[in-house]
Amino acid sequence: MSTSTLPFYQVDVFSSEPYKGNPVAVTIIEDESIAERLQDGDHMARFARWTNLSETTFILPPTKQDEPEVDYTLRIFTPGMELPFAGHPTLGSCRAWLEHGGKPKQAGVVVQKCGLGLIYIRISEDGQLLSFSTPPLRKSGPASLQEITPFLKAMDLPAEDVLEAEWIVNGPEWCALRLRDAKAVLNVNVSDPSAAGKGMWGILGSYKPGQHPDGATLEVRTFAPGDGILEDPVTGSFSAGLGEWFRNTKPAEAVKDDRLSFIVAQGTCLDRSGRLYIKQEDDGKIWVGGRTLVCIKGNVVLP
Amino acid sequence: MSTSTLPFYQVDVFSSEPYKGNPVAVTIIEDESIAERLQDGDHMARFARWTNLSETTFILPPTKQDEPEVDYTLRIFTPGMELPFAGHPTLGSCRAWLEHGGKPKQAGVVVQKCGLGLIYIRISEDGQLLSFSTPPLRKSGPASLQEITPFLKAMDLPAEDVLEAEWIVNGPEWCALRLRDAKAVLNVNVSDPSAAGKGMWGILGSYKPGQHPDGATLEVRTFAPGDGILEDPVTGSFSAGLGEWFRNTKPAEAVKDDRLSFIVAQGTCLDRSGRLYIKQEDDGKIWVGGRTLVCIKGNVVLP
Numbered sequence: 001m002s003t004s005t006l007p008f009y010q011v012d013v014f015s016s017e018p019y020k021g022n023p024v025a026v027t028i029i030e031d032e033s034i035a036e037r038l039q040d041g042d043h044m045a046r047f048a049r050w051t052n053l054s055e056t057t058f059i060l061p062p063t064k065q066d067e068p069e070v071d072y073t074l075r076i077f078t079p080g081m082e083l084p085f086a087g088h089p090t091l092g093s094c095r096a097w098l099e100h101g102g103k104p105k106q107a108g109v110v111v112q113k114c115g116l117g118l119i120y121i122r123i124s125e126d127g128q129l130l131s132f133s134t135p136p137l138r139k140s141g142p143a144s145l146q147e148i149t150p151f152l153k154a155m156d157l158p159a160e161d162v163l164e165a166e167w168i169v170n171g172p173e174w175c176a177l178r179l180r181d182a183k184a185v186l187n188v189n190v191s192d193p194s195a196a197g198k199g200m201w202g203i204l205g206s207y208k209p210g211q212h213p214d215g216a217t218l219e220v221r222t223f224a225p226g227d228g229i230l231e232d233p234v235t236g237s238f239s240a241g242l243g244e245w246f247r248n249t250k251p252a253e254a255v256k257d258d259r260l261s262f263i264v265a266q267g268t269c270l271d272r273s274g275r276l277y278i279k280q281e282d283d284g285k286i287w288v289g290g291r292t293l294v295c296i297k298g299n300v301v302l303p
Numbered sequence: 304m305s306t307s308t309l310p311f312y313q314v315d316v317f318s319s320e321p322y323k324g325n326p327v328a329v330t331i332i333e334d335e336s337i338a339e340r341l342q343d344g345d346h347m348a349r350f351a352r353w354t355n356l357s358e359t360t361f362i363l364p365p366t367k368q369d370e371p372e373v374d375y376t377l378r379i380f381t382p383g384m385e386l387p388f389a390g391h392p393t394l395g396s397c398r399a400w401l402e403h404g405g406k407p408k409q410a411g412v413v414v415q416k417c418g419l420g421l422i423y424i425r426i427s428e429d430g431q432l433l434s435f436s437t438p439p440l441r442k443s444g445p446a447s448l449q450e451i452t453p454f455l456k457a458m459d460l461p462a463e464d465v466l467e468a469e470w471i472v473n474g475p476e477w478c479a480l481r482l483r484d485a486k487a488v489l490n491v492n493v494s495d496p497s498a499a500g501k502g503m504w505g506i507l508g509s510y511k512p513g514q515h516p517d518g519a520t521l522e523v524r525t526f527a528p529g530d531g532i533l534e535d536p537v538t539g540s541f542s543a544g545l546g547e548w549f550r551n552t553k554p555a556e557a558v559k560d561d562r563l564s565f566i567v568a569q570g571t572c573l574d575r576s577g578r579l580y581i582k583q584e585d586d587g588k589i590w591v592g593g594r595t596l597v598c599i600k601g602n603v604v605l606p
Binding site: 005012018019020046047049050052053054191193194228230270271293294295296297298299300301302303 | 353357
């Protein structure tokens with residue numbers, strides 16, 4: 001193996017059991033000259049195509065221009081593009097940084113700078129749960145029938161099967177479609193993914209109270225075939241978007257004891273068991289939490 | 304990270320430049336009791352879905368029932384199934400085994416046992432090139448218009464664009480379609496992958512002598528959308544199948560100095576530069592060679 005290597009981690013996110021969540025590949029760049037050499041992103045993008053994961057990240061040292069509270073800068077790539085923000089890569093990269101010996105400047109909170117700005121990641125008292133506060137929506141509001149028609153076509157679903165359609169864009173351009181219930185979500189088959197073009201969408205449907213063994217009240221699936229990800233196993237940014245959407249609408253299955261608080265199940269059709277814990281705290285902020293597990297630890301040849 | 308970890312390698316195959324070939328994830332199991340515990344393959348299959356690579360392998364120790372010449376047993380998984388044989392995982396796994404300190408019983412030749420039987424892998428004198436001898440075809444002969452129609456539909460190509468169609472099945476169920484030339488191959492767009500169902504196919508087209516800078520005389524692309532791999536970056540088994548097909552037909556672009564000897568370029572449309580060296584030796588056997596590069600080296604939590 002070449003001597004020009006960097007620390008590498010592959011972390012499973014949003015599951016407490018290995019290989020049941022969503023993996024992210026994380027390379028840690030500590031050397032500022034290497035960070036500078038790779039800054040145009042071409043090599044990072046190529047490496048992300050090579051890993052073939054829904055997301056591949058690079059942790060970079062804070063620069064002099066950064067706010068002093070920043071712990072690290074994160075760049076996030078899919079096989080097809082760079083993203084300003086993404087959920088599972090945020091938690092997985094934070095876990096890799098902690099595993100690598102990173103010490104947050106502020107106890108219990110890691111401050112990540114990404115394309116969207118500063119993201120705050122809380123570490124639970126037992127260290128097991130990492131949560132990020134939902135970034136603001138860059139685009140929200142109902143999606144029109146015309147806008148969702150490509151998604152309906154990809155899934156071969158009639159328009160009347162969609163109860164609500166909403167833009168929840170916080171980086172990735174998610175469109176959220178609510179179906180009748182969780183079962184309807186699990187039954188969807190994306191038979192014609194190319195009909196959706198470059199569009200990214202997710203579907204959600206509720207479980208009745210007590211119906212899901214882990215207490216999930218929503219089943220979610222997300223699709224981005226135009227970006228090389230037919231179905232994403234578990235998606236933090238989508239659930240973060242749901243949190244922002246539900247902030248005002250407060251649907252019954254997302255509220256507990258008068259507060260926005262719900263568990264999302266995702267990945268069931270892909271033999272994953274993603275669990276996302278979404279909760280509004282006293283400060284009004286909504287946090288998306290999940291378990292993380294370092295599954296691969298080693299070194300990578302300089303991308 | 305859990306203490307139950309195994310050696311892990313991710314190797315780039317068929318390229319001399321990192322991240323320009325086809326990656327394979329390789330886990331090495333040295334402990335016989337772990338090998339026995341995982342033998343039903345369920346955990347291996349789950350890990351292969353999680354890596355999301357076209358192939359993920361497990362190197363296992365030879366068992367008492369194995370022929371004495373066997374150096375290791377290999378199990379090969381795609382995200383969707385287990386394969387009896389595959390080309391780039393064979394070379395990449397062999398490289399990982401050598402990097403891990405494996406010493407072949409017979410100098411210069413590694414003997415791998417896989418679902419298809421024994422595969423012989425030659426190490427070039429400088430140690431750089433690994434080559435496997437092409438396994439016999441389990442199915443060969445012309446493919447009918449009816450058989451190739453799903454592939455034509457997926458690519459939106461008229462039947463008259465295909466000059467020859469041949470089954471070259473040596474594990475993966477490849478169907479090979481020859482197009483007019485290399486340019487025609489590079490221009491193909493798989494606009495309706497679902498039309499191909501579970502089918503796997505490849506297209507080939509020739510370069511004129513001197514046209515390709517690296518001396519390739521064929522451009523190849525392979526597709527297996529039904530198995531979760533829309534387009535495979537570089538495919539050893541397909542070129543091995545071409546070698547067996549050309550053994551008797553000896554097309555001009557595959558012969559040099561009266562011998563079957565040609566270089567295949569693959570992955571161009573995916574920003575890869577796969578190069579496969581196919582050559583018939585004095586013993587009559589056809590060998591498929593390629594460069595390999597260990598890109599990630601570390602440990603993995605027991606799948």
